[in-house]
Amino acid sequence: MAKKNWLFTSTVVCVVLVTILAYLNHFDNAFHFDDWHCIQENPYITSLKNIPEFFVNSKTFSVEPKNQSYRPLLTTSYALDYWTGGGLNPILFHITSFGLFLLQCFFLYFIFLKLLDRHRYFALFATALYAMHTATAETVNYISARSDILSTLLMMFALYLYLYSERSKKYYLYLIPAAFSVLAKETSVIFPFFLLIYIVLFEKKSKKQPFWKKLCPSILTAVVMGLLSFLMLSRSYDPSLNSRWDYFITQPYAMLHYFISFIFPFNLSADTDWVVAKSLLDERVLIGFSFVTGLLVSIWFLLQNKSTKLLAFGLLWFFVACLPTSSGVVPLAEVINDHRMYLPFVGLVIAAAWSLKLLFYSFRSLKIRWSIIAFMIAVLTANVIGVYNRNKIWHSEESLWLDVTIKSPKNGRGLMNYGLTQMEKGNYNKAEYYYLEAMNYTPNYPLLYINMGIAQKAQGNINAAEANFIKAIQIGKNWYEPYYYYADFLHSVGRYKDQETALRLSLALSPSFMKSRHLMLQLYAEERRWKELESFAKNTMAIAPNDQLSKDLLTYMQKLRSVAQQLNATLRYVKNKEAYLSLIALYYQLGDYDKCITLAQDTLKKFSDVSDAQKYLCLSYKALSRTDAPKQCNATVQ
Numbered sequence: 001m002a003k004k005n006w007l008f009t010s011t012v013v014c015v016v017l018v019t020i021l022a023y024l025n026h027f028d029n030a031f032h033f034d035d036w037h038c039i040q041e042n043p044y045i046t047s048l049k050n051i052p053e054f055f056v057n058s059k060t061f062s063v064e065p066k067n068q069s070y071r072p073l074l075t076t077s078y079a080l081d082y083w084t085g086g087g088l089n090p091i092l093f094h095i096t097s098f099g100l101f102l103l104q105c106f107f108l109y110f111i112f113l114k115l116l117d118r119h120r121y122f123a124l125f126a127t128a129l130y131a132m133h134t135a136t137a138e139t140v141n142y143i144s145a146r147s148d149i150l151s152t153l154l155m156m157f158a159l160y161l162y163l164y165s166e167r168s169k170k171y172y173l174y175l176i177p178a179a180f181s182v183l184a185k186e187t188s189v190i191f192p193f194f195l196l197i198y199i200v201l202f203e204k205k206s207k208k209q210p211f212w213k214k215l216c217p218s219i220l221t222a223v224v225m226g227l228l229s230f231l232m233l234s235r236s237y238d239p240s241l242n243s244r245w246d247y248f249i250t251q252p253y254a255m256l257h258y259f260i261s262f263i264f265p266f267n268l269s270a271d272t273d274w275v276v277a278k279s280l281l282d283e284r285v286l287i288g289f290s291f292v293t294g295l296l297v298s299i300w301f302l303l304q305n306k307s308t309k310l311l312a313f314g315l316l317w318f319f320v321a322c323l324p325t326s327s328g329v330v331p332l333a334e335v336i337n338d339h340r341m342y343l344p345f346v347g348l349v350i351a352a353a354w355s356l357k358l359l360f361y362s363f364r365s366l367k368i369r370w371s372i373i374a375f376m377i378a379v380l381t382a383n384v385i386g387v388y389n390r391n392k393i394w395h396s397e398e399s400l401w402l403d404v405t406i407k408s409p410k411n412g413r414g415l416m417n418y419g420l421t422q423m424e425k426g427n428y429n430k431a432e433y434y435y436l437e438a439m440n441y442t443p444n445y446p447l448l449y450i451n452m453g454i455a456q457k458a459q460g461n462i463n464a465a466e467a468n469f470i471k472a473i474q475i476g477k478n479w480y481e482p483y484y485y486y487a488d489f490l491h492s493v494g495r496y497k498d499q500e501t502a503l504r505l506s507l508a509l510s511p512s513f514m515k516s517r518h519l520m521l522q523l524y525a526e527e528r529r530w531k532e533l534e535s536f537a538k539n540t541m542a543i544a545p546n547d548q549l550s551k552d553l554l555t556y557m558q559k560l561r562s563v564a565q566q567l568n569a570t571l572r573y574v575k576n577k578e579a580y581l582s583l584i585a586l587y588y589q590l591g592d593y594d595k596c597i598t599l600a601q602d603t604l605k606k607f608s609d610v611s612d613a614q615k616y617l618c619l620s621y622k623a624l625s626r627t628d629a630p631k632q633c634n635a636t637v638q
Helices: 002-022 035-040 048-054 072-085 090-115 120-132 136-141 143-164 166-170 175-182 186-202 211-232 244-263 283-303 306-326 344-361 366-393 397-407 412-424 428-439 446-458 462-475 480-492 496-509 514-526 530-543 548-570 577-590 593-606 611-623 633-637
Strands: none
Touching (some): 035 072, 048 072, 072 143, 090 120, 090 344, 120 344, 136 366, 143 166, 143 175, 143 186, 175 186, 244 283, 244 306, 283 306, 306 344, 366 397, 462 480, 480 514, 548 577, 577 611, 593 611
16 A cells, blocks of 8 residues: 555656656746736836735726736736736746646646546546646746636636535635636636536435535626626727627637647647638538537537546536637637637546546556556657747747747738847848738738838838838727837937827826836926926826836936025025026926026016026916016017
8 A cells, every 4th residue: 555655656746847847948938928018018016005906997907908807816916926026027927827837736636536536547647638738838838828827726726625625615615716716817707617517417416405506606606706807897998809700600610729739739829810700601610610519419428328427527618618718708809829728628638537547447458558558658748848849939029929920820910029029139121021921911900010110210211110100000099009109209300299299199098008108207307397297207106106217207306306495595695696597497497487487586686697587587487378477588488
């Protein structure tokens, strides 16, 4: 007995070590894709003081208005990573995601153990297959996909409590993590369906407590949390331009893709070039619905036999887990995403492990049994190699988007993003080549014209650059990015008035986008509009209390005021005009126009040859839009 325990413990340690080694080369991978607007440019995660705000304001989730989901638990995890790492340290973000992933696998093992008739080696194989599956690497590498990891972890913890703790079942304690899972990702409202499948298929029927009574508390929790998520959604949330119907009829084919990817995870892409089907006669629609029909029929037949009931359970889990992103209730921008396989694959590994267990015990021959074990090890080994290679692809923006251009050559966004990596290296001709290629597939993508404008400006083509920025605004009127980048361009050519107009439009669409705020602060500072600067800097720090530029400018303002106070005190003893003129200039810089007017008038009475006092007097009248300015101000101000 002790020898068997030692062997199993050694196998567990081996599985854990191999999983860690498989992902060892991913910890220094870069931020990617949605990380830009949810993490890198999100000012709210820079201060732990904002955590309460995450739970009452979905706009804190992202600077991208159309992506402002209600996922406060996820945003809180980002804020903690930011605080722990002292800034945007991707290693810390990856460590957190991977730690949550390992914890989820821990609960999965015990869930599998319960379902697989307590056969610990097959439960361990199922856990290892899930942890080491090549497609799982897409979720683990993508920091924004922590929403899948965190929500799945909490759902698995809830299921674990239901399966193993009578107290949790009696007092409904398992509903606590189930409820919190929705705060990580709203699709977790499907938890009651998993519970339903388990209760109906595996729990004994009881007249005292029929299955609907067991299920009601979880359904009620899901409804309440789902309603909360819906009500808390930002009004600007708009995940897709796809038609609900077109998206729906394409999704069965997406399910087939996910199913095939479980067996053959060869053509993984961070951003595919799939488009929605437009007709029921599209071959993808016909194949997809045939697959779903075949899947459901297979589940029905498998349910008729007690020995294959768990296989049916795994396939049914897969089908149900696909529904939130495949039902068409909320059509998403991307037709498929590799990280959408993360939860459905729990069901498929159950089905795979149970099938292998049935096959293993159907043979008495040791040779055949060892062949099955060798096959299982070979499958895990192949997937570990796949994980290691996918980690390398996710290492940098350049490596990731190059892979996308190869796997999804008709993806305009992928082509543009790879071009962007070349532009950052100064390869403008190569960047423009990819931008032009991208225009063939996404001719109405505002970011594409922005990047083309940046590339042309860098090469000195000012007119062509401006034309592209204007084009970006025309096709992206509700996007904040075109206005910001156009404002940045206008600043570089000295058109400050137009720049301010563009910045205000950008900030109206995305008030938390810090680049727009910093450019506005820079404009105020350059034009010495100190009063507006002070107000705007304070407003910025209400969003990001640790914003260094706002802190520096407010400190500078305090110093100016301190100097003004000292000069004012000096005037009691030093009655020379230089001191008066210095204080007048300071008052004007600080935006204290009334004080500036009073002191300038006093100076003009006391001294002769003080044209600067006259100038600041008239400028202050103009700044206050006062109509009672002295007549000589007409000439002075002009």
